[in-house]
Amino acid sequence: xxxxxxxxxxxxxxxxxxxxxGANDLLLKKMEKMEQRIQTLEAExxxxxxxxPDESVKPPRSATQKDAKNANxxxxxxxxxxRSNSAAKTLSSSTPPANLPILGLxxxxxSGLSIGAYGEIKFGAxxxxxxxxxxxxxxxxxxxxLLPTYAITDNIIFNAEIEFEHAGSGFDADDKLxxxxxxxxxxxxxxxxxxxxxxxxxxxxxxxGYINQHHEPTQFYxxxxxxxxxxxxxxxxxxxxxxxxxxxxxGLSYQVQVSSSLEDFGGDxxxxxxxxxxxxxxxxxxxxxxGLDALGFAAPVRGGFSQLNNTLAYAGKLDFAPAFIPxxxxxxxxxxxxxVTPRGxxxxxxxxxxxxxxxxxxxxxxxxxxxxxxxxxxEYVRVNFGSPENLRANxxxxxxxxxxxxxxxxxxxxxxxxxxxxxxxSEWEAVPFYRYTYENLQTGGFAGTDANLPTGAGQRKFHxxxxxxxxSPKVVLKATYQRVIDKSVVxxxxxxxxxxxxxFF
Amino acid sequence: xxxxxxxxxxxxxxASIASPAYSMQYLSISEAQKQAFPSATxxxxxxxxxxxxxxxxxxxxxxxxxxxxxGKHLLIDYAVALTPGGAVQSVEILQYRESYGGEIRSPxxxxxxxxxxxxxxxxxxxxxxxxxxxxxxSTHVTEGVKRVLLAxxxxxx
Numbered sequence: 001x002x003x004x005x006x007x008x009x010x011x012x013x014x015x016x017x018x019x020x021x022g023a024n025d026l027l028l029k030k031m032e033k034m035e036q037r038i039q040t041l042e043a044e045x046x047x048x049x050x051x052x053p054d055e056s057v058k059p060p061r062s063a064t065q066k067d068a069k070n071a072n073x074x075x076x077x078x079x080x081x082x083r084s085n086s087a088a089k090t091l092s093s094s095t096p097p098a099n100l101p102i103l104g105l106x107x108x109x110x111s112g113l114s115i116g117a118y119g120e121i122k123f124g125a126x127x128x129x130x131x132x133x134x135x136x137x138x139x140x141x142x143x144x145x146l147l148p149t150y151a152i153t154d155n156i157i158f159n160a161e162i163e164f165e166h167a168g169s170g171f172d173a174d175d176k177l178x179x180x181x182x183x184x185x186x187x188x189x190x191x192x193x194x195x196x197x198x199x200x201x202x203x204x205x206x207x208x209g210y211i212n213q214h215h216e217p218t219q220f221y222x223x224x225x226x227x228x229x230x231x232x233x234x235x236x237x238x239x240x241x242x243x244x245x246x247x248x249x250x251g252l253s254y255q256v257q258v259s260s261s262l263e264d265f266g267g268d269x270x271x272x273x274x275x276x277x278x279x280x281x282x283x284x285x286x287x288x289x290x291g292l293d294a295l296g297f298a299a300p301v302r303g304g305f306s307q308l309n310n311t312l313a314y315a316g317k318l319d320f321a322p323a324f325i326p327x328x329x330x331x332x333x334x335x336x337x338x339x340v341t342p343r344g345x346x347x348x349x350x351x352x353x354x355x356x357x358x359x360x361x362x363x364x365x366x367x368x369x370x371x372x373x374x375x376x377x378x379e380y381v382r383v384n385f386g387s388p389e390n391l392r393a394n395x396x397x398x399x400x401x402x403x404x405x406x407x408x409x410x411x412x413x414x415x416x417x418x419x420x421x422x423x424x425x426s427e428w429e430a431v432p433f434y435r436y437t438y439e440n441l442q443t444g445g446f447a448g449t450d451a452n453l454p455t456g457a458g459q460r461k462f463h464x465x466x467x468x469x470x471x472s473p474k475v476v477l478k479a480t481y482q483r484v485i486d487k488s489v490v491x492x493x494x495x496x497x498x499x500x501x502x503x504f505f
Numbered sequence: 506x507x508x509x510x511x512x513x514x515x516x517x518x519x520a521s522i523a524s525p526a527y528s529m530q531y532l533s534i535s536e537a538q539k540q541a542f543p544s545a546t547x548x549x550x551x552x553x554x555x556x557x558x559x560x561x562x563x564x565x566x567x568x569x570x571x572x573x574x575x576g577k578h579l580l581i582d583y584a585v586a587l588t589p590g591g592a593v594q595s596v597e598i599l600q601y602r603e604s605y606g607g608e609i610r611s612p613x614x615x616x617x618x619x620x621x622x623x624x625x626x627x628x629x630x631x632x633x634x635x636x637x638x639x640x641x642x643s644t645h646v647t648e649g650v651k652r653v654l655l656a657x658x659x660x661x662x
Binding site: 101112114115116147149151154157159189191197199210213214218219247250251253321323326327329366368370371417473474 | 531577578579600602603604605607608610611612613630631634635636637638640641644
């Protein structure tokens with residue numbers, strides 16, 4: 001902080017400091033060279049240590065979770081009176097070398113850079129509602145995400161997530177790829193004070209609920225993400241955003257974010273015009289917000305300056321883990337966009353659609369009852385629309401997808417952690433669980449030019465139950481059965497019985 | 506162009522004066538030593554850069570061990586202060602670099618380690634509470650403290 005102040009003062013009085021600047025420059029250059037030399041030496045040392053973990057010379061290069069197995073062997077054992085070197089040697093063949101920042105396998109080529117990964121594999125049988133509920137077998141390499149993290153300095157941290165969905169994307173007909181390669185997150189944190197830190201503009205997750213920001217497969221027990229996060233809260237909801245965050249008191253932290261807004265346009269990307277509007281009347285276009293998919297197709301655009309309106313949205317979250325209820329954690333969060341209507345929006349009658357604001361409220365908790373295996377989770381989320389008559393879904397001549405003044409959902413989950421003991425050199429844990437979710441995306445009071453004939457498909461109950469087995473906190477094997485019941489005449493026809501493999505390291 | 510400096514310079518000056526009192530992102534080793542053993546008169550390095558003996562008036566007040574573990578991907582600098590008998594007196598986080606998982610710095614979470622010995626089980630979700638959203642950091646710090654206790658708890662006198 002002192003350096004920043006003096007840097008500013010030297011800017012303001014530039015001329016008077018010119019002479020001293022020359023000498024300062026030389027000193028700075030020398031220090032930079034020394035810094036580089038130290039970093040090179042550190043990197044070399046780490047490489048040497050990675051190759052020979054038993055003969056570590058330097059101090060605090062301590063290990064990752066794998067060293068739990070080395071618990072009986074000492075950490076850096078370079079003093080003669082610690083006689084555990086032999087113990088370390090016998091364990092080393094079964095324990096991989098520690099502190100390898102690249103996918104846990106290799107030392108970092110750049111000091112301070114690490115690359116982690118997480119991913120989800122899904123397979124099983126699902127009812128296909130588009131095929132009249134026929135049970136179909138299938139497989140999905142749902143996602144694979146690389147997480148580069150780099151400590152630019154101790155206070156400036158770079159983070160990104162590079163995501164490949166559904167086995168990636170490609171154009172050759174024989175590859176049969178229809179997935180996505182995208183930047184899910186990319187931001188630089190300036191860590192200043194406990195109470196105040198700044199996340200520079202980048203792509204960041206919108207702070208609503210728990211799972212949106214903690215969505216690795218080891219954070220939830222079902223094969224698919226919790227239902228409320230597949231529409232009411234868009235799946236992996238991310239946006240061009242900047243935020244400030246910090247810890248207010250022990251167990252209480254906050255984040256306030258400004259982001260580019262949700263948009264009520266759900267059509268193919270190529271359909272938006274060069275003028276950054278919806279395709280002109282009378283072509284028509286798909287809604288981003290509907291009574292069937294909630295906000296699932298309303299995610300803001302993150303590239304090419306192709307957003308369809310100028311709106312900035314605001315979100316805030318309070319996370320609490322009060323010390324007087326050990327094992328309890330929860331959050332309340334909110335989001336507000338003054339306008340989600342895209343440029344040129346129109347009803348199928350040709351009338352232009354005006355402004356429409358969106359407000360979201362979420363409250364959730366997770367409670368792990370101390371000294372037992374019992375875990376409870378609960379959540380409530382509500383979406384309110386300022387002017388639902390201006391939603392495309394209420395004006396697209398489709399009477400089945402209409403949306404009322406609000407949408408909401410809630411869920412309750414109970415799980416039990418059962419230790420399975422040591423298998424294959426790690427501690428395994430099984431977690432059976434059951435979750436009940438209710439969503440109503442078509443509350444009454446539809447407005448707009450459409451006829452109002454919702455089928456009831458937007459009012460759904462989910463019974464989700466299954467088992468998650470953790471061979472380590474970083475790997476999970478899942479089996480989940482889900483029954484979906486809605487209010488439509490034909491029924492939801494979306495039951496599934498899925499298996500999954502997830503990892504996060 | 507220089508107008509903004511007029512507005513930010515006073516704030517920056519005030520912040521730079523005030524921040525040492527509030528900035529808890531970083532504790533130096535000597536600051537952490539003083540926090541762990543406020544009555545100690547001097548610290549002798551027993552193992553270079555790793556272990557210090559805290560003495561106060563000729564008597565051993567305890568031992569201070571500096572260690573590092575990985576959080577999610579970046580290193581966490583922390584220190585374990587041991588009583589002369591080899592039990593944990595305190596655990597302090599000196600530097601937490603990552604953007605998520607900083608909840609392990611909460612005093613009530615760190616207080617769980619006080620009194621632990623090399624015989625304690627020190628397992629997440631057993632005698633040490635997990636922190637949802639900071640699972641890896643809390644697991645690694647717990648394992649680090651356990652390792653420190655097993656390595657040094659019975660051997661430092």
